[in-house]
Amino acid sequence: xxxxxxxxGETDWNxxxxxxxxxDIPLNEFGEHLAIETGEALKDVRFDLVYTSPLxxxxxxAELVAGERxxxxxxxxxxEEMGFGIYEGLICKxxxxxxxxxxxxxxxxxxxxxxxxxxxxxxEEVLARTNDFLEEIRNDPAHAEQTILxxxxxxxxxxxxxxxxGKTVKxxxxxxxxxxxxxxxxxxTPEAYRILEEGKTYYKEEVKPW
Numbered sequence: 001x002x003x004x005x006x007x008x009g010e011t012d013w014n015x016x017x018x019x020x021x022x023x024d025i026p027l028n029e030f031g032e033h034l035a036i037e038t039g040e041a042l043k044d045v046r047f048d049l050v051y052t053s054p055l056x057x058x059x060x061x062a063e064l065v066a067g068e069r070x071x072x073x074x075x076x077x078x079x080e081e082m083g084f085g086i087y088e089g090l091i092c093k094x095x096x097x098x099x100x101x102x103x104x105x106x107x108x109x110x111x112x113x114x115x116x117x118x119x120x121x122x123x124e125e126v127l128a129r130t131n132d133f134l135e136e137i138r139n140d141p142a143h144a145e146q147t148i149l150x151x152x153x154x155x156x157x158x159x160x161x162x163x164x165x166g167k168t169v170k171x172x173x174x175x176x177x178x179x180x181x182x183x184x185x186x187x188x189t190p191e192a193y194r195i196l197e198e199g200k201t202y203y204k205e206e207v208k209p210w
Contacts, residue, residue: 001138001188002147004045006065007157008057009035010180017093020153021084021120026056034181034203035064041202042183043067048146051076051137053153061181062151078133079160081153082126085119111172123159123169130159138188154178164193175199 009031013020027035047069052062054075062073090098094105106113111123137143152160154177162172164186178184178199185196 001143001145003186003188004042004047004147004149005157005160005184005186006038006061006149006151007154007178007180007182008053008055008061008151009033009064011057013089014180017091019084019088019090019092020057021081021088022055023088024056027060030205031057031180032060032064034205035061037203038181038183038201039065039067046147047071047149049074050149050151051079051133052151053077053080053156055080055153058151058153062149065149065151076133078129079150079152079156082123082155082159083116083119083121085117085121087117087120108173110170112168112170123172126156126159127162127169127172130156131163134160134163139190157184161195161198164195 009027011020011025011031012028013023013025015028042065047066049071050062050066050073052059052073052075054077059073059075066073087099087104092099101117103115104117114123116122137148157178158173161174161184165174167174175198179201181203182199182201184198184200187194187196
């Protein structure tokens with residue numbers, strides 16, 4: 001099995017650093033452009049099916065990358081973005097944040113100390129649901145010879161990779177959040193994961209990581 005993970009294209013909230021979480025924000029025009037460019041670069045990949053977060057930004061990215069392929073595109077809630085509860089929609093960047101709780105910023109620098117806001121998710125919860133998804137497809141014989149596109153989100157993708165690499169919450173962020181429409185390729189057997197490529201972009205335009 002070969003998995004192609006992609007983070008969704010850009011949204012207006014990405015541009016201003018608003019916490020999106022489970023808020024259903026669509027791609028902006030540039031985000032659609034990035035997905036189309038990425039799809040063009042991957043046009044010769046024979047995808048058998050697509051799993052996508054049901055949120056609009058991820059699903060539209062999946063549809064644009066899949067292009068004219070006649071393949072199933074399946075909604076998968078376990079790869080939705082991490083939820084931020086009452087803080088969703090707030091601008092969150094150090095030095096100009098609408099979040100006044102200094103403890104929240106453990107989210108970026110010390111995830112092992114992070115406590116989610118009301119209605120939000122913990123790192124442990126996101127790791128558990130993404131790992132459940134990975135283990136399900138990994139152990140399904142129907143997927144053994146397939147090539148699968150997985151369209152997801154910044155923190156959710158970090159969780160997937162954290163599980164794949166066998167890392168702990170302390171190392172959750174790894175090499176950092178991938179840029180919009182960055183692609184990671186992973187070969188999977190029942191025994192092991194093997195990362196072939198991580199966080200590659202196929203477009204020339206500059207996009208800052210979140």
